[in-house]
Amino acid sequence: MTDNKTLAERLRERGVSRRGFMKFCAATASMMALPPLMIPRIAAALEQARRPSVIWLSFQECTGCTESLTRSHAPTIEGLIFDHISLDYHHTLQAAAGDAAEHAREAAMQENEGEYLLVVDGSIPLKDDGIYSTIAGITNLSMLEDVAAGAAAIISVGTCAAFGGIPHANPNPTGAVGVSEIITDKPIVNVPGCPPIPTVITGVLAHYLTFGRLPELDSLNRPMVFFGQTIHDRCYRRPFYERGQFADTFDDEGARKGWCLFKLGCKGPTTYNACATAKWNDSVSFPIQAGHGCIGCSEPNFWDKGAFYEPLSAGRWGTPAALGAAVVAGAAIGLGSAALARKRQAEASEEKDI
Amino acid sequence: MDNLESIAVRVEDGLDESLRTDNVWPLLRQIEQALQSLQESGSETVIDLGAMPFSAQDEQDLRERLGRGEVNATVEAFGPTLVQETAFAGVWLVEYLDAEQRRLTLHLQIARIPDLLITPADDLADSLASLRRANRDFSAAPTEDVQ
Ligand code: SF4
Numbered sequence: 001m002t003d004n005k006t007l008a009e010r011l012r013e014r015g016v017s018r019r020g021f022m023k024f025c026a027a028t029a030s031m032m033a034l035p036p037l038m039i040p041r042i043a044a045a046l047e048q049a050r051r052p053s054v055i056w057l058s059f060q061e062c063t064g065c066t067e068s069l070t071r072s073h074a075p076t077i078e079g080l081i082f083d084h085i086s087l088d089y090h091h092t093l094q095a096a097a098g099d100a101a102e103h104a105r106e107a108a109m110q111e112n113e114g115e116y117l118l119v120v121d122g123s124i125p126l127k128d129d130g131i132y133s134t135i136a137g138i139t140n141l142s143m144l145e146d147v148a149a150g151a152a153a154i155i156s157v158g159t160c161a162a163f164g165g166i167p168h169a170n171p172n173p174t175g176a177v178g179v180s181e182i183i184t185d186k187p188i189v190n191v192p193g194c195p196p197i198p199t200v201i202t203g204v205l206a207h208y209l210t211f212g213r214l215p216e217l218d219s220l221n222r223p224m225v226f227f228g229q230t231i232h233d234r235c236y237r238r239p240f241y242e243r244g245q246f247a248d249t250f251d252d253e254g255a256r257k258g259w260c261l262f263k264l265g266c267k268g269p270t271t272y273n274a275c276a277t278a279k280w281n282d283s284v285s286f287p288i289q290a291g292h293g294c295i296g297c298s299e300p301n302f303w304d305k306g307a308f309y310e311p312l313s314a315g316r317w318g319t320p321a322a323l324g325a326a327v328v329a330g331a332a333i334g335l336g337s338a339a340l341a342r343k344r345q346a347e348a349s350e351e352k353d354i
Numbered sequence: 355m356d357n358l359e360s361i362a363v364r365v366e367d368g369l370d371e372s373l374r375t376d377n378v379w380p381l382l383r384q385i386e387q388a389l390q391s392l393q394e395s396g397s398e399t400v401i402d403l404g405a406m407p408f409s410a411q412d413e414q415d416l417r418e419r420l421g422r423g424e425v426n427a428t429v430e431a432f433g434p435t436l437v438q439e440t441a442f443a444g445v446w447l448v449e450y451l452d453a454e455q456r457r458l459t460l461h462l463q464i465a466r467i468p469d470l471l472i473t474p475a476d477d478l479a480d481s482l483a484s485l486r487r488a489n490r491d492f493s494a495a496p497t498e499d500v501q
Contacts, residue, residue: 018474020432023450023458029402030459036400236375236407277405282456 007209008047021046028210032203033225033274045210052209053112054119055105055147056090059140060133060167060176061122065158066092068195069202085205088116102136109150117208118151120144120179123160123167127175144182153187153214154179157201159297162190162221169303180221189214190221194297197278200226220300222272231268231294234276237261255291265309266293273298375407378415381462385445388464392444398465404457413460420445429470433458437468 005013011021025043029036058066070093087093088108089101096104108116122140125132130141138146148154156179159165167176180188191201204223207215215223232238240246240260247254247261260266268276271294275286287294293309296302381401388399403413421441429435433452440447446468450458463469473481 017431018477019429019470022470022474023429023432023435026461027450027458030404033405035405036402036461039400234407236409238407239374239376276407283404 004050006047007049007051028206031199031278032207032210032215033277042210045212049209051086053108053116054085054087054205055108055116055151056087056093056119056121057140057143057147058090058092059120059122059124059144059161060174061158061160061165063092064195065121065161065201066090068193069157069198085117085209088112098136105147109147113150115152116150117205118147118154119157120154120161121157123164123176123178124182125167125174125176126182127173132174141182144179148179148183148186151186153189153208154183155201155204156180156188156190156192156221158196159192159194159300159302162192163300165194166303168301187214188221189217189223191226192220192222192298192300193273194302196298197226197274197280199278200274218272222298226274226278227272227298229272231271231273231276231288232266234274235268235288236276237288250291261288261291261293263311264293265295265307265311267296267299267302267308267312268294269312271296271299374411374415375409377406377408378412378419381416382419385442385462385464389442389444392464392466398463400464401462402459403462404459417447420447427471435470437471 008021011024016024022039022043025039025046026036028046029039029042032042034042086108089105094101094104122133124130124140124144126141130139133140135143156162160167160176161179163178164172164176164181165178167174168178178190180190189204191204193200200223203226204215207223207225215225218224218227220227232241235241237258237260240258241262245254245257245259246263247259248263249255250264255264262269266288268288273294275294276288279286279289295308296305299305384401388401391397391399423439423441423443425437425439427437429437433450433454435451436447436449438447438449439445444464444466446463446465448461448463448468448470450460452458
């Protein structure tokens, strides 16, 4: 439950020195993708940061998002940030079960009315009054509406909570949708990804802890600091793309030399996420570094947008002429084309939903 | 499957020449400008290398270009931090590692001395109090007779 210690006090209690705290702030700035000149401000704000109450609701999901977050080994920045929040309800992580768990949720809601953060993973089924997914006999739909009413803000973690994700994929038998299709009167941050990068989840929490407000968002309500650029914009294989050097198969010379994976279906040019810089498994690697193109998992309807192994120019991600020209134009593209691609993608997404 | 060798994948280790992002050259120009402002106005710059596309090969190239200077320090706080002055005085590489030696981030700091090496002002009062305590304990302790 909530106590009154600041994050700095907690770190000191754990034996972290002032230099250690400054180092924590440098790593947190890097995690939040903020420039290093923000480090002193982050330090000043974290010195004062109190422990927020967090209610985490899991709906139609595979628990991959929670796995992603809890897979990091202690002691990490993610671990310390995550420890600092008061996680008052989370099916998978809490010790309480059944009635006791539901009472803990109700107590946290009452005690922190209007102030708690609601984190959601998983989509919400609407078909047949939402009977396809229930917790303690309560439909996901009614639990979401109930808990969202007293929340200060909502963080939709994972593509399912953000955009409906795989449950929403054709033929969507349960009528699954993301949180923002249901809740329209609260600030919502989408942290999509299947699963999302753990540092991005904690980066959003750290931003809330540090500045007491949510980060700047893009048109799909994703934090700009992490989703402001495409994978392609920050991909270390980009010079090969610019030079027109592509792998044609997964075991040809180009693949062995680390050339661009565009022709093997890489969705990096139309996918907004931080994998290319934040990376995975404690910053060891990310799919493109492991030799596989990006599948675009942080974008709406990624599952229904054609084959993962077909080049963007052949799929439903954009018009073949425009993307074909993009490959040829090389250095002339960059951010401008990414913005166009994104507009196309939003339009494609709307088309599908009609 | 008995062992890893039976998987028909050839793992190529070592750094690959081809994994360069062409970001070292613009970075060196940025360092040059930052060093000029340090000299002219004393203003410091920190560049987060974790925030840009930068391959292991780029890092090796950068380290070779910058060389090693006179100062090499390790700060043991919340895991080690390796502070290395480069051959260009005022240009420092600061590598933040966690307790399990995993990198948190890598900074290039253009400054007379990286902040992390300066004793935090708040620590001085604590430090003085604990030294006074230690000295009091020392003077109060019975001295042993020397035979
Ligand atoms: S198409 Fe994919 S592999 Fe090629 S540069 Fe872009 S993101 Fe990297």
